[in-house]
Amino acid sequence: MIKGLYEAHLPVSDLQQSIFFYQKLGLKLYKQYDKVAFFWIEEGKSWIGLWEGPEAEIPYHPSLRHIAFYVELEDMKKAKSWLEGRGIEVRAEFGIQPLEPIVVPNQAHAMIFFDDPDGNRLEFITRLPKEMNSIEKIYLSEWEKLNL
Structure with a gap:
């Protein structure tokens, strides 16, 4: 029955500023209205809606205001420099500095x-080809050394 995720939506405070940002990510603007814009993630298969309004003030929580975009492993290896080349700062997560992508070994991501x-x-x-029996987060290069 379910074949994938078609759409996700995020609140934004300035639609024009957000349109520019999501275009820097390489997403294609599909439709724009007064207070909403839709971008194709995968054309004809999935999109993201950006809605301008006061909801953008809702504090972040992992269950709210979060979207993960799938990328191939080879693209993940260069994701940090790709983002920084577009003026987008990567952020620390799990208390780990963003020197490179982080791996959750027991989930193989x-x-x-x-x-x-x-x-x-x-x-x-990105999904990695092998799960490891560890919950300690490591850098992608460390995961690769352990799985050669």
């Missing part, structure tokens, strides 16, 4: 985090 102009937490994430 590598991820890197950053915020949009309204503090909505965004993430690039």
Whole structure:
């Protein structure tokens, strides 16, 4: 029945500023109205809606105002420099400095985090081919050394 996620929505305080930011991420603007804009994540398959309004003041929580974008492993390896090249600062997560993507070994995911102009937490994430029996977060390069 369910084949994937079609849409997600985030609150923003300044729609034009947010449109510029999401275009820097390489997303294609699909439709823009007075207080809302839709961007294709994967054209014809999934999109994100940005809604201008006071809801942008709701404090961040992982269950609110968070979206993770899937990227391939090879793209994850260069994600930090790719983001920084677009003027987007990566952020620490799990108390770990964002020197490179972080791995959650027992979930087999590598991820890197950053915020949009309204503090909505965004993430690039990829699935790794092997889970490890550890909950201690490590850098992607460390995970690769352990799994060669």
